[in-house]
Amino acid sequence: xxxxxxxxxxxxxxxxxxxxxxxxxxxxxxxxxxxxxxxxxxxxxxxxxxxxxxxxxxxxxxxxxxxxxxxxxxxxxxxxxxxxxxxxxxxxxxxxxxxxxxxxxxxxxxxxxxxxxxxxxxxxxxxxxxxxxxxxxxxxxxxxxxxxxxxxxxxxxxxxxxxxxxxxxxxxxxxxxxxxxxxxxxxxxxxxxxxxxxxxxxxxxxxxxxxxxxxxxxxxxxxxxxxxxxxxxxxxxxxxxxxxxxx
Numbered sequence: 430x431x432x433x434x435x436x437x438x439x440x441x442x443x444x445x446x447x448x449x450x451x452x453x454x455x456x457x458x459x460x461x462x463x464x465x466x467x468x469x470x471x472x473x474x475x476x477x478x479x480x481x482x483x484x485x486x487x488x489x490x491x492x493x494x495x496x497x498x499x500x501x502x503x504x505x506x507x508x509x510x511x512x513x514x515x516x517x518x519x520x521x522x523x524x525x526x527x528x529x530x531x532x533x534x535x536x537x538x539x540x541x542x543x544x545x546x547x548x549x550x551x552x553x554x555x556x557x558x559x560x561x562x563x564x565x566x567x568x569x570x571x572x573x574x575x576x577x578x579x580x581x582x583x584x585x586x587x588x589x590x591x592x593x594x595x596x597x598x599x600x601x602x603x604x605x606x607x608x609x610x611x612x613x614x615x616x617x618x619x620x621x622x623x624x625x626x627x628x629x630x631x632x633x634x635x636x637x638x639x640x641x642x643x644x645x646x647x648x649x650x651x652x653x654x655x656x657x658x659x660x661x662x663x664x665x666x667x668x669x670x671x672x673x674x675x676x
Contacts, residue, residue, distance in 0.1 A: 481519055520635075531637070543603065554629070
């Protein structure tokens with residue numbers, strides 16, 4: 430009995446100490462653009478839905494980290510990361526953002542180009558000259574397009590604004606991510622106003638985290654989660670969930 434008491438007196442405080450040790454929770458802020466099918470607010474559930482939102486939830490599930498999703502206009506994404514209000518995003522990389530982020534794992538590539546109104550034919554790049562083309566402020570289309578001072582460009586904050594301008598013949602074409610524009614047009618019953626797209630580039634999408642984020646040390650774990658999402662086919666299922674239902 431005495432031996433047992435000595436054992437208990439020695440080990441029980443140690444066991445109690447181990448029980449009350451609390452693992453520190455990891456909370457990360459992810460910012461994305463508010464545009465379907467990438468991310469939008471479901472007014473019925475109050476939850477974010479879309480490809481970006483589903484990816485964030487899947488990363489959360491695989492890492493055990495708590496990920497808070499915030500949506501922002503494209504033009505504000507860089508500022509959100511630079512000021513550390515947000516830790517990470519999943520987007521095409523633009524030249525300005527290259528200076529403020531650490532690039533993580535590759536997820537997929539997106540066709541980027543120019544979609545004209547139905548009455549306009551774009552067979553090659555030079556057909557863009559003389560056309561009024563609208564695009565999202567800060568959007569990366571292609572190096573040639575973005576640096577071409579001879580093109581007539583307008584800048585807007587929202588694809589839907591641009592689609593309405595195209596509908597009312599205020600512009601000739603939209604530059605941006607081709608499947609996103611086509612998806613929105615179909616959702617709004619505007620597919621009939623779109624002509625054949627002129628593809629200018631295939632832009633890779635990466636996980637990107639602010640260099641100055643206080644959580645940058647978790648990037649390797651996030652990268653591992655994304656690798657598994659890509660390798661086990663989950664990324665294809667997420668894409669199919671939104672694009673197939675829009676066909």
